[in-house]
Structure formats: structure tokens, C-alpha cells
Amino acid sequence: xxxxxxxxxxxxxxxxxxxxxxxxxxxxxxxxxxxxxxxxxxxxxxxxxxxxxxxxxxxxxxxxxxxxxxxxxxxxxxxxxxxxxxxxxxxxxxxxxxxxxxxxxxxxxxxxxxxxxxxxxxxxxxxxxxxxxxxxxxxxxxxxxxxxxxxxxxxxxxxxxxxxxxxxxxxxxxxxxxxxxxxxxxxxxxxxxxxxxxxxxxxxxxxxxxxxxxxxxxxxxxxxxxxxxxxxxxxxxxxxxxxxxxxxxxxxxxxxxxxxxxxxxxxxxxxxxxxxxxxxxxxxxxxxxxxxxxxxxxxxxxxxxxxxxxxxxxxxxxxxxxxxxxxxxxxxxxxxxxxxxxxxxxxxxxxxxxxxxxxxxxxxxxxxxxxxxxxxxxxxxxxxxxxxxxxxxxxxxxxxxxxxxxxxxxxxxxxxxxxxxxxxxxxxxxxxxxxxxxxxxxxxxxxxxxxxxxxxxxxxxxxxxxxxxxxxxxxxxxxxxxxxxxxxxxxxxxxxxxxxxxxxxxxxxxxxxxxxxxxxxxxxxxxxxxxxxxxxxxxxxxxxxxxxxxx
Amino acid sequence: xxxxxxxxxxxxxxxxxxxxxxxxxxxxxxxxxxxxxxxxxxxxxxxxxxxxxxxxxxxxxxxxxxxxxxxxxxxxxxxxxxxxxxxxxxxxxxxxxxxx
Amino acid sequence: xxxxxxxxxxxxxxxxxxxxxxxxxxxxxxxxxxxxxxxxxxxxxxxxxxxxxxxxxxxxxxxxxxxxxxxxxxxxxxxxxxxxxxxxxxxxxxxxxxxxxxxxxxxxxxxxxxxxxxxxxxxxxxxxxxxxxxxxxxxxxxxxxxxxxxxxxxxxxxxxxxxxxxxxxxxxxxxxxxxxxxxxxxxxxxxxxxxxxxxxxxxxxxxxxxxxxxxxxxxxxxxxxxxxxxxxxxx
Numbered sequence: 053x054x055x056x057x058x059x060x061x062x063x064x065x066x067x068x069x070x071x072x073x074x075x076x077x078x079x080x081x082x083x084x085x086x087x088x089x090x091x092x093x094x095x096x097x098x099x100x101x102x103x104x105x106x107x108x109x110x111x112x113x114x115x116x117x118x119x120x121x122x123x124x125x126x127x128x129x130x131x132x133x134x135x136x137x138x139x140x141x142x143x144x145x146x147x148x149x150x151x152x153x154x155x156x157x158x159x160x161x162x163x164x165x166x167x168x169x170x171x172x173x174x175x176x177x178x179x180x181x182x183x184x185x186x187x188x189x190x191x192x193x194x195x196x197x198x199x200x201x202x203x204x205x206x207x208x209x210x211x212x213x214x215x216x217x218x219x220x221x222x223x224x225x226x227x228x229x230x231x232x233x234x235x236x237x238x239x240x241x242x243x244x245x246x247x248x249x250x251x252x253x254x255x256x257x258x259x260x261x262x263x264x265x266x267x268x269x270x271x272x273x274x275x276x277x278x279x280x281x282x283x284x285x286x287x288x289x290x291x292x293x294x295x296x297x298x299x300x301x302x303x304x305x306x307x308x309x310x311x312x313x314x315x316x317x318x319x320x321x322x323x324x325x326x327x328x329x330x331x332x333x334x335x336x337x338x339x340x341x342x343x344x345x346x347x348x349x350x351x352x353x354x355x356x357x358x359x360x361x362x363x364x365x366x367x368x369x370x371x372x373x374x375x376x377x378x379x380x381x382x383x384x385x386x387x388x389x390x391x392x393x394x395x396x397x398x399x400x401x402x403x404x405x406x407x408x409x410x411x412x413x414x415x416x417x418x419x420x421x422x423x424x425x426x427x428x429x430x431x432x433x434x435x436x437x438x439x440x441x442x443x444x445x446x447x448x449x450x451x452x453x454x455x456x457x458x459x460x461x462x463x464x465x466x467x468x469x470x471x472x473x474x475x476x477x478x479x480x481x482x483x484x485x486x487x488x489x490x491x492x493x494x495x496x497x498x499x500x501x502x503x504x505x506x507x508x509x510x511x512x513x514x515x516x517x518x519x520x521x522x523x524x525x526x527x528x529x530x531x532x533x534x535x536x537x538x539x540x541x542x543x544x545x546x547x548x549x550x551x552x553x554x555x556x557x558x559x560x561x562x563x564x565x566x567x568x569x570x571x572x573x574x575x576x577x578x579x580x581x582x583x584x585x586x587x588x589x590x591x592x593x594x595x596x597x598x599x600x601x602x603x
Numbered sequence: 604x605x606x607x608x609x610x611x612x613x614x615x616x617x618x619x620x621x622x623x624x625x626x627x628x629x630x631x632x633x634x635x636x637x638x639x640x641x642x643x644x645x646x647x648x649x650x651x652x653x654x655x656x657x658x659x660x661x662x663x664x665x666x667x668x669x670x671x672x673x674x675x676x677x678x679x680x681x682x683x684x685x686x687x688x689x690x691x692x693x694x695x696x697x698x699x700x701x702x703x
Numbered sequence: 704x705x706x707x708x709x710x711x712x713x714x715x716x717x718x719x720x721x722x723x724x725x726x727x728x729x730x731x732x733x734x735x736x737x738x739x740x741x742x743x744x745x746x747x748x749x750x751x752x753x754x755x756x757x758x759x760x761x762x763x764x765x766x767x768x769x770x771x772x773x774x775x776x777x778x779x780x781x782x783x784x785x786x787x788x789x790x791x792x793x794x795x796x797x798x799x800x801x802x803x804x805x806x807x808x809x810x811x812x813x814x815x816x817x818x819x820x821x822x823x824x825x826x827x828x829x830x831x832x833x834x835x836x837x838x839x840x841x842x843x844x845x846x847x848x849x850x851x852x853x854x855x856x857x858x859x860x861x862x863x864x865x866x867x868x869x870x871x872x873x874x875x876x877x878x879x880x881x882x883x884x885x886x887x888x889x890x891x892x893x894x895x896x897x898x899x900x901x902x903x904x905x906x907x908x909x910x911x912x913x914x915x916x917x918x919x920x921x922x923x924x925x926x927x928x929x930x931x932x933x934x935x936x937x938x
Contacts, residue, residue, distance in 0.1 A: 163725040165735040231742050238674065239735045240725075265742060266685045269750035277757070277874065286842045286870035287863065288757060294863045299760055302693045303753050353688055357696060366699035373692075573725075615800055623793040630785045630928075634778065637933040645937065649929035657922045664796045665918045675741050682745035686752040693756055697763065 067470065067569040082167035083572055088153035089468075090174050091144060096539070098140035098181065101188075103532065105133035110492075110525040116518050118510030126509035127194035128210070134197030135215065139222050140181060142453055143311060146318035147229055147264075148177070150460045151257050153468060155233055157563035157570060158251050160242025160579040165235040173228040180222035187214040196507060198308070201289035201300040205281040212282055216275040223268045223275075226314075230264030233257050242562070244581035251561055251585055252341050256321025259345035263310045263317075263352060271307035274300065298364055305356035313352040315449055316416075317345060319456025320387055323409045326459050327391050329559040330406035331398025334586035337390040344383035351380040361432050370429055377427035384420055388413065403557075404478035408459030411486045415451025419444055422497065437507075440500025446493045458485065458538060463559075466552030470569040471545045477537060485534035491527025495520035560586050622663045629656045721906045733908050740912045744919045747882075751923055754875050758930060761867050767852035768864035770935030774853055775840065776872070777831060781932035784827050788921045791820035795914045798893075802907035807900065810910070814894045817917065821887050828880055835869070842870045853935045872931055879927060882920045889913045 064070060068085045078086055108129050112120040121129065152170065156163050164170050187193065193215045195204045204212050237258050241250075278300070280286055287293030289300045328335045335341055357365060357373040391413060400406070422444040425431050435441065465473050500506075504517045511517050555564040566575050583590065633652045641648060662668040667675055726732040762769050798813035800806075839847040846869070848862040893913050896902060902910060 161725070166739060167725065227746055231739060231746070234742055235735050235739045238738055239731060262681075265746050266682065266749050269746045270689065270753045273750050273753035273878075276878070277753075280870075280874055284843055284870075286874075287866055288761075288870050292863075294761075294765065294861065294867055296760065296764075298696070299693075299757060302696065303756065306689055306693075306753075353685060354692065357692070365696045366701070368699040369692075369696040372695055578727075616797075619793060619796045619800070623789065626789040626792075627786060630782060630789065633929055633933065634782050637778075637929070637936040638938070640937040642935075642937070645933075645935070646929075649933055650926075653925050653929050656925050660792060660918050660922055660925070664792050665915055674738065678738070678741045678745050682748040686748055686755075689749075689752055690756050690759055694759065694763075697760055 065567065066571055067567060068572045069470070069569050071572050080171075082163070082171055084152050084156055084164050084167060084170055085468075085570065085572075087167075087170050087174055088149050088151075091148040091152060091177070094174070094177060094181065095141050095145055095149065098136050099535075101185075102133055102137035102141055103535070105129050105136065106528065107532070109133060110528045112509055113511075113521045114518075114525050116510065116512040116515045118512075121509065123509055124194055127196070127507070128192040130507055131193050131196050131199075132188050135193070135219070136184065137449075138197055138311070138315075139219055140177075140184065142315040142449055143226055144177065144222075144229070145315075145453070145457050146322060146460060147233070147257060147260055147314075148174075150322065150457075150464060151233065151260075151318060152229070154464065154563055155236060155254065155257060156240070157467075157566065157574055158254055158561055159237065159240060159245055160562050160575065160581065161236065161240035162573045162575070164232045165240055166232050169228050170232055173225045173232070176221050176225035176228070180218045180220075180225065183214060183218035183221065187211045187218060198304065199278065200304075201278065201281070201297045202291065202295075205278055205289050205300075213279045216279050220272050220275050223272050226264050227268050230261035230268075233261040234265065237261075242579045242581055245562075246581075248338070248342075249581055249583075249585050250342075251321075252324040252335060252338070252345070253318075253321035255342040255345045256317045256324070259349040260314050260317045262346075262349045263314050267307040267310040267314075267353070270303060271311075274303040274307075277303075298360065301360050301363055302357065305359045306353070309356040309359065310349070310352040312445070312448070313348055315453045316456075317348060319412065319453040319460075320345070320384075322456045322460035322463070323391065323412050324387075325559075325561070326405045326409040326463050327394050328586045328588065329463070329557055330401045330403060330409070331395050332401075332588045332592055333394055333398045334584075334588055335390065336393035336396075337386075338585065340386055341390050344386045347383035348380065351376070351383065355380050358427055358432070361429055362436050367429075374427055374429050378424065381420060381424055381427075384416075388417055388420075402479070403462075404473075404475060404482050405459045405463035407479060407482035407486075408455045408462065411482065411489075412452055412455040412459065415447050415455065415489065419447030419451055422447065435500050437505055438500035439496040439504050439506055442506050443493045443496035443500060446496070450493070451489055455485070455489075458482070461538070461542070463557070464563075465542065465545070466556045467563055467568045467570070469542075469546055469549070470552055470567075471549030472552050472556060473538075473545045473549060474541050477541045481534050481537035481541075484530060484537065488527050488529070488531030488534050492524050492531050493527070495523045495527075499524075558591055560588055560591060618663060622659050625659055626656050629659075721908075729906065736908050736912055737915075740915050744915065747919060747923075751875075751878070754871065754878070755926075755930075758871050758875070761864075761871065762930075762934070765861070765864035765867065766935075767855065767858070768860040769868045770854075771850040771852045771860035772840075772848070772865040772868035772872075773932060773934035774936070775838065775850060776932055777834070778932050778936065780827050780831050781928050784824050785924060785928045787820050787824045787827070788924050791817050791824070792918055792921045794820065795917045799907070799910055799914050802897075802902045802910045803904055805904050807897070810897050810902065811894065814890055814897060818887055818890050818894070821883055821890070825880060825883060828876065832873075835873075840865075840869050842866045842873065875927060875931065879920065879923055882923070886913075886917050886920055889916060 068083055078090065081087060108121070109126070112118065112126060112129075118126065152164070191211055193199065193208075193210045193212060195208055195210070195212065199212060199216070237250075237254060277288055281288055281290070287295050289295045289297050291297060324335055324341060355373055355377040357369060358377045361370050361374075422440070426435065426441065426444060462473060462478055465471070499517055499520050502517065504511060504514060552568040554567055556568070557564070562579055562581070563570075565579065629652050633649050636648050636652070637645060661679065667679065670676065722729050723732060726735065794813045794816040798810055798817065801810035801813055835841055839845055846862065846866050848860060848865040850860050850865070852858050852860050890913060893910055896909065
């Protein structure tokens, strides 16, 4: 009797995606790569929520009259837009997705130092997200994302304590991510991976983590004080009881200014990697770029009161903070110069990641320079709390951070998913994002300079502002299309995209020396690093002697 | 780590008890100094003694003194540095307001 | 300590159940845990730091009122609590040493003593809070304060400013007490593990890490005591 012989099936290589199936294998994972994807889904969801609020804001501002929503509702719209975008999208975006995925790979480790704390960090994010959603659905908050006292502590009727608690929890998530990165980068580098061989992406995330660790606890305790004041009528920020509202602002901005560096530093790290790869050159001035990341982290803690120049603080202190705010621009400028020098005489390729990096270079520079306008006391008196400020920070956060995020998603997509995204569509999307972004936010510089205040739902006493607002809203629609496209084709590529090789970009970096997607424990054999970072000359040499890595 | 301590098995204990006594003496000293009229130095003295106590706890009870690498010391100093920044720069506002 | 140079010793280390898979060796795991705990304590410094900042601002503004308010909390209780915590730091250090030198009885005794001292601390704090409650010094609708500013017999303290002192007092000591309670939970867990004999001279990292946390909570109190209790105590 003969048994039919089984046809030998090709053995599917084990990677982190197919190693185990089922919801629980994802919800209880401690694999940093899976956790990164969990975060990717979550922050994309909140990006939609924040974007939805932005859409409503821009719809209201199409006409000078406040005719779409009521004033209180509008207050809630811009508050929720800000809170969701800052705390649930921008701050976690690159560190929790690309950072979580890439930090161990780039340093040659099997995982982060504390994988279970990494998972806890995601669960804290989700818990906070659910709390925030519930808060929004049951009335929301109307104080602005800055929830200044004494309005937030004494006068508003909205759900401050609940929103504050949500931010407290998501702040803890952020602290744990930062803690994990710092310990991992110190303790888990592969043999030969010295500090000066680390990719600048790692330096950027190290600096970001320092800010997360030192700044977030201060805003956390401030939230505790606000909640206590609201619930127990303590009077710490209440002028009627001898409190100082400015103390709240000091404590709030001590975190929230460095928070903007949490949002931009990882993006700068991404841009550094992309520019090096698509110029086929090592980064010009490696040490300068590395130390400028640390400098940004440190200096960023010295400038917070520039948000308070007109709030009633001492003019002499304001002078000090103004000077320091000029100083904090210097390390960022150093980076821009080094990127430019890297591009010079490079063999530039215009793939989608590079298009986003170029967009970052231009838009971040504009955003940064307008920050200097705001740092000048005389100008700030004129443009503070106008759309000039709104345009400034959106140039940095959207033109800078989000561009970097999208560029990074494209650059590392083959590594994350094992598939190639469609390059033509990606370049088109990058162009649409760039055009849409500028159409949305450039008019806002003009609006602010002309005097249109921010957080106003009705500008019917200044109807001449309408045309610029209409342009801005039109731009927002284009921008929205630009954001939707990558979501569509990334998903498409997971099913129908061409399989990616280990290193489709022929890029430098340990993450490209393992399979796409990587196996669960990242490397089949612990790598031993004997080369400097960004060794593009070696990679592009005609008969490159790449260090063989056992598969 | 264990080899290190087994080589000096009894001396950590003496050190620990010495620090313990020093901490209790410091507490007593703080209380005593508070009852003396040393204004405007009362606060400074109390905080100085507190800092000495905290340093003793950190160095000897938390083993920072014997830490092999400098990293732990850098972490502590960095956190304290940023705390000083928070307190100091905030006070530039409050100290320089010409109005009360 | 087992002979790590022998094949048996290496064999034991490789199969140490406490060694997690992503670490190369127990030293790396221990160094990671230690750095992690210290970094976390750094974040706690900033967490309490925000409150110290608020305290500094208002103490400078309302020194007399703060001094009057500080005069109404018991220096004796505060000093006793300081001594209690100092003793508990000693028992913690003894616990760590006991774990390092495989002295199970001393380890368990020290852990229990630490927790008892922690409970004494919380008990005394409870008594103090009760006193404040009966004196109407708890901030809120029923707050009353009619004390003179020390050194200025005819001049009464501004009750609104005194209320700020007590707001800070309750938030700062309350947050500290919360950290104590969490510490007690951590030490209960350590006690359970110690009872089961899980700690060896080769691996007792949780005891060390728990100890670091406890010492930090002690250090916070070392600063809270003079700042809250001893503002202007001289006659």
C-alpha cells in the first residue's frame, strides 16, 4: 500500500509578523516591532480624530461670521484638536513607531531593555486614549490645549479633571518610552557599536528621551495641582485667594516647550538618515549633528517663558528668556547647515523619502526662522496670540515633524512590512502634501501679521481676512488628500506590493543587514560592528566587500 | 558585585550604622538650629543640613559612592541640574517683578 | 558565590531562570535594571520638583503667613517621622546586605521592620492630618485660620495665604505618602519573594531596586521636613 507523498511546501521564513497569529499574540506581545505596529495603528486613529477637529475649525473659518458652530463649541474644537494632536499623535508619533521598531535593530540588540514596560507603555496610551475619547464625547474641554488657570481651575464647566487625567496617563506612557530608550542605548549596544558609530537617528532619540524623562513629570504634577484645585478649591493659582496664574504657566510651559523638541528631534533624526542615504554620502559633521541633538534637548529647557511674554511676567526675565530663545535656534541651524553640506556634491535620488526630507528642510527652516521673529520681544507683542504663531508652530510640527514622520514611514516601510510601496503614487502624495501644506499655512502668516487673532470663531469685524482663510481651508482639503494617499497605498502594498529585499535602498545601518521583515529576535547572529556610520563609499564601491552576515 | 562585597563583608555594616547615626544627629541639629534666631540664615542652614543628609543617603545607602561607572552620578546630577533650572529660571521672573 | 570559573558555574548562569532572553548575561540585565531605576528616580525628582517650585514662589511672597501656618503643625511629629524614615532606610540597607550575603532570616526581618516603620510613618501622618482637620486647616469651604505671624504679635496672618501653605502641605505630604504606600506594596512583594527563597547572592536585583526607591522616598521627606515644619520656629 502506498501513501501519497506530501508535496514539500516551501518553508516560509520566520519573521516577526508570521511567527504567531491571533489577536492575543499581538495584544500580549513583548516584541518591540509588534508594539511599534500597535502604536502605529493607535496614533493613526488619533491623527484622524485630531484631523477631524481641524476640518471643523477650517470649515467654520471659511466665513467671517460664526455660523457653523457656537462660540463655546469652537473653543472645544480647537482645544480637542490641540490636545489630541500634541499628546496622542505628535509626541508618540516617531518615537513610539519608528523608534520602537528601529532602536534595537540599529544598535544590534534583540529587543529594548524592558520589553514588558514597552507593552505597558502602549496600554497606558490606550487607556489614556479611551479616557480622552470619553471626555470628548461627553462634552470635551474648552480651555485651549494649554488649559490656563484660573479659567481651567475655577471658571470653566468642562471636563478638565478627566482630560487632565488622560494626559497624565499618556504622559506616563511617554516617560516609560523615554526610560526604555535611554537604558537600551546605554546598555544594549552590540559589540563594536561605540557612541560615535551610532546612527544619528539614535542620538536624536536619546536626546528626545532625555526631554521626555525630565519634562513630563513637571506637567504631570501641574495637572495634579489643577485637578486638586478644581476639586478641592485650593487656591494655588487663584488670584482671589492670593495665588498666581502665572505660576501655572511657568510649570506648564516648563514641559510644553521642551515637548515641541520631543516632537521635532526624532524627525530630525529621520531626515538625517534619509539625506545620507539618498545623497550616497556620509553625514557632514557627524559630531556636530550628534551634539546639536543634545544641545537642543538641554537648551530647550531654558526658554519656556517665551510663551508668557505678554502674560504679566517680569520684563527683565523676559529679556533673559528672549536671549536664550535665540540661542536655542543655533543647534537647529547647525543641523540645517550640516544637512545642506551633506547634499552638496552628493548623488541625489528623488525617491519619496527624499522628497519628504527636502520638504522638511525648507519648511522647518521657515518655521524655525519665524520662531526667531517671535523670540524678539517687540515683534512678539504684536503677533502673539495671532495666526502668526499658529502658522509658525504648524510649519514646524506639520511641515517639519509630520513630513519627517512620513518620510521615515516610506524609507523603512520595506523593512517593516517586507513589501515595497508604489513609488509613483508616493511621489505624487509627497507633492500633494507639500502643496496642500503651504496653501494651508502660509496664508496664516499673513493673517497673523495683519492682526487676526487665534482661537476666534468669528472675525466678522475684519471681513478682509476671509480670502486668506478660504485659501487656508482649500489647502487643508488638499493636505487631507495627501495624507490619505499613503494610508491607502501602504495598506495596498501589504497585500499586492513587490516583496522587498533586505536592503532595497542599499542603505547604511544595521537594520538593513537583516531580513525584511526582520526575524523576531532581529539578527540571526549578534552583529559585531567594525565600520563607521554612514559608510556609503564602501556600500557603493564597485566590488563592495560587505561584511558577510550569516543568514 | 557579590565578590566585591564578600571581600569587605563586615565593613559595609560599620559604615551603614555610622551613616545612620549621622542622619539622626543631623535631624536633631536641624531641629535645634530652627529654634535659634539665625535669620536670615535659618532656611539656608536647614537646607544645607538636609542636603548633607540626602547626600549621605545617596552616596552610602544607595551605593553611589561605590558605583563602578560614572553614569549613575551623571543621571543624578543631571536631574538635580534641571530641577535647579526650573526653580532658578522661574525665580528670575518672580524676583525681577517690580510690582508685588 | 559559586565558582563561576568552573563549567558547572557557567552552566548555572546560562540557565539562570531570572536571566531574560534579550540580555547577553546577568551583569547586563542587572546594569540595565539599575540604570532604569535611577533614571526613574530622576523623573521623580522632577515630579516633586514642580511642587517645590510652587512652594518656593509662595514662601517668598507670603513668608509671614507661611511661618504662622508652619507653626501650627507639630514639629515633634515631623521630627519623629524623619527619624522613623531614617531608621527604615537603615533596615533597607541591611536587607540588601542580607540578600548579598545569603542571610535569609535577616533579610526577612529587615523587610518586615522596614514595612513596620513605614506604617508607623503613615500612622503619625494620619494623626497629623486629623489634627489639621479638627483645627479647620484643611483648604476648602470650612478653612479658618486666626494665628498671628511669629514675631509680630498684633499682626494676624492672611488666611487666604495660609490656605495656600496648607494646600501645598497636603499635596506635597499627600503625594509623599502615596509614594510610601506604593513602597509598602513593593516591599510586601519583596517579602513574599524572600519568603519563598527566590533571592540569592547572585540575583537579588529587586531588593536593590526596591531599596533605591525607598531611599528616594526618604530623601524627599528629608527636604519636606525643614521646608514645611521649620519655617520660622525661633522664639
